[in-house]
Amino acid sequence: MRGGPHPLAPSPAGRGGTVHDRGPGRPDGTAVQRCLLDSPPRVGKAGECVDGRGLDPEREGSAWRQDLVTFAAQVWAIVWKDIVLELRRREVLMAMATFALLALIVFTFALDLAAEHAAAVAPGALWVAYLFAGTIGLGRAFALEREWGTLEGLLLAPVERPALYLAKMLSITILMLAVEAASLVLFTVFFNLPVLRLSLVPVLLLGTVGFAAAGTLFAAMAANTRAREVLLPVLLFPITVPVVIASVKATAGAIDGSGPGAWLQLLIAFDAVILVVGLWVAGAVLED
Amino acid sequence: MNQTVRSAARQAPHDAIAGRDGSTAAGATTVPAVPMVHVSPTVDRWARITGVLAAVGLLASLVAIFFYAPAERVQGNVQRIFYVHVPLALNAYVAFFVVFVTSALYLWKRHPRWDVWARASAEVGVVFTTLVLVSGSLWAKPIWGTWWTWDARLTTTLILWLIYVAYLAVRAYATDPEKGARYAAVLGIVGFLDVPIIHQSVKWWRTLHPGPTIVQESGGIGLPPAMLVTFLLALIAFTLLYVFLLLEKVRLEQAKEQVAQYRTAQLI
Known part of the structure; x- marks a missing residue:
């Protein structure tokens, strides 16, 4: 490396x-x-x-x-491992991207996205697609770690639990951002909406980090239960309600040019709370 | 049946546990000392006391609600559900706060004692929140003309309910109880800290629920004396009910833990 x-x-x-x-x-x-x-x-x-x-x-x-340097090195090593793995197998990424694309197509039929009111529905449709794709990705990522028994390997490695949590969270954030960027391009092509705005970047970043921070915590938990496919959304969606509302509203603001307003602050507050708690309880979630 | 469990738990002294501890100390096995949970006589006694007090209090507040408190000028008799709705809601918040504190203590100390309190309080909290949602709906239909609206408080309460249903689910689906306890504790902490953020986000989204009635924003008391007395009586009664249910549940969970420990002791 x-x-x-x-x-x-x-x-x-x-x-x-x-x-x-x-x-x-x-x-x-x-x-x-x-x-x-x-x-x-x-x-x-x-x-x-x-x-x-x-x-x-x-x-x-x-x-x-x-210590901080060591921590950063540990985080980076695991993130890099995940990226290399994804570049070679593209297993999680393909599942997420395909799902996001399909969701957008289904929305087109269900909500008539191509019609006049596309601009009003677009933020909601985009974020539902992202969050569902993110859930799929989280479930898949931890399922793969389980199938290959690599989570045990990571737990045995001399890595601080918070570093492991942060690394998994960053990996899924990177994957989600890649899917989001690709589907925004597709969205522009399909629906002729100017969604490729620079003001959308902070919204996407903060929303995705918040979702991934809560998602990593719950995916690690759900992976160790009997009903993991069901339990992940059941745990994740009530907690991430602020992310859904704030991201959709801020995206709508960014698209129609009125700006994201106070929604970004709400996203920052959510991200901060979940990240701090996540780093604190990482040891309790990522154990045996 | 209840009585049998109670007396069995009482009579069973610590000798079964002591026997197990003794064998461990003798060096036969190298099982690490697992922290034990016993039925606490204090919890047992206070469960009985608060049970009686809650029954008396609830009967008294029922009388007060229907015969002492005056009918509200605009809403009429429908308003009387307020005396049930608000105390339940306040106690549900208390219950989830108790879950938060005991969950944090559990993750810190890792003693099953704290987990017993957390799961007991969460269950009572879910029941109370369900009743809050139902009684709110019953009131909303005649007053607002609809069972449900996506108002800030209603939505927050619904999401709160979903979070703690998930809390119970993660326990139920965990592959072993210790993992379930850890995961639930994480959710108990994240969920509670998330509530203000959820409320803020939904509040900016929309608001319709009546504002604070009892202590108004101007600082004055917004209820006539007879209504206030009834409300306070009901509040005390429902708080006693919460404490009683919590203690009763804690006692039951302690007995369950104790039985599980006896089983393990016999197996080893």
């Missing part, structure tokens, strides 16, 4: 503070020493700096930054 050691590969002690010793504290005190030399103590994890001597105030700032 790039030069240097793979971010997921366990690195030997003493290099760059990436060692997270999760084992019980050793009698000879090596774990404690590592804490002093490298990373800051992680409160609450067994075996790390249990005696409290691990805190080194002088190194704390830089070590914290080092």
Whole structure:
């Protein structure tokens, strides 16, 4: 991928503070020493700096930054893995794109999108297609991980749970954005509506991130239940009601030129709440 | 039947558990110590007390609602459903707040004790929210001329109901109870924090529901004294009902956990 050691590969002690010793504290005190030399103590994890001597105030700032770099590297490694996988197999992406296209065609028949009132119905039709495609993608992505047993692999890798959550969320966001971009082009061609606006970019980004942030959480949960195809939408759609309303309204504003207004702030609030909670509870969802 | 469960749970001392603990300590097995849940005598006692109080309170408020409170000038007798509707709604919010707090505690401590409280409160909350939606519909038909409108509060309540139905579903469909507890706790936290955002989004979308009646925006009290007394009585009665149902459910879930632990103890 790039030069240097793979971010997921366990690195030997003493290099760059990436060692997270999760084992019980050793009698000879090596774990404690590592804490002093490298990373800051992680409160609450067994075996790390249990005696409290691990805190080194002088190194704390830089070590914290080092941690962030490690975190980013872990996230990027998993996102890159997902992108490479998609570029080679296109399994999730094709399912999502086909579904979005079919949804738009069905809407054309059901709502007469080609007629005069296309501009009024278009934002709703687009977002329903995106959200359903996103749900399909989420279900598929986690189903594949399950079928190949790769989720266990990821859970066994020395990756922080929040990093894993953020990476899966970014992967699905990238896939959804790709599908959204493609279907916007198609929409313009089919319905002769000027939906390719620059002001649509923040709406698409914020709406998709919010949906993916909640979706990743619930898809990981639903994948471990008996009725996963049913449970994902049942869990996801009530929670993402604000995303649906705000995205549709903001898209309508962007298309007719009146601007997205306060809806963007609502999307930001939703994204922030779900991401913060998601990172916090990632450990509880992505376990065994 | 209820009584049997109660006395069985009471009589069964901790010796079965102790026996299991003893065998673990003896080094026969290396099963990690699972946190235990027992039927709490305090919960049992307070369930009885609040049960009696709730029954008395509900009877008293029923009398007050129909014989003491005056008929409303415009809405007539239909308005009397307000004394049931609003206390139920307030207690439903309390129930979901309890779910939120105990879910956070469960994810933090990972002790099944907190999960017992969370699932008990969620079930009562779903029942109350269902009653809120039904009683609201009954009131809306004669007053608004329709069973349902897509007003901000109605829509938020409906979505709230859907979230906590999903909360119960994720438990029911989980492959093992511990996973179900973890997932439900996540939903209990995300769902509760999501409610203000849902409400804001639906509010900008549309609003029709009557504004705050009891404590008005100007700060004054918007109800005549007889109505206010009836309302407060009903509020106390329904709060007692909530506490009673919560405690009764907690006791039942504790007994279930205890039975499950006895089974495991016998198997090992």
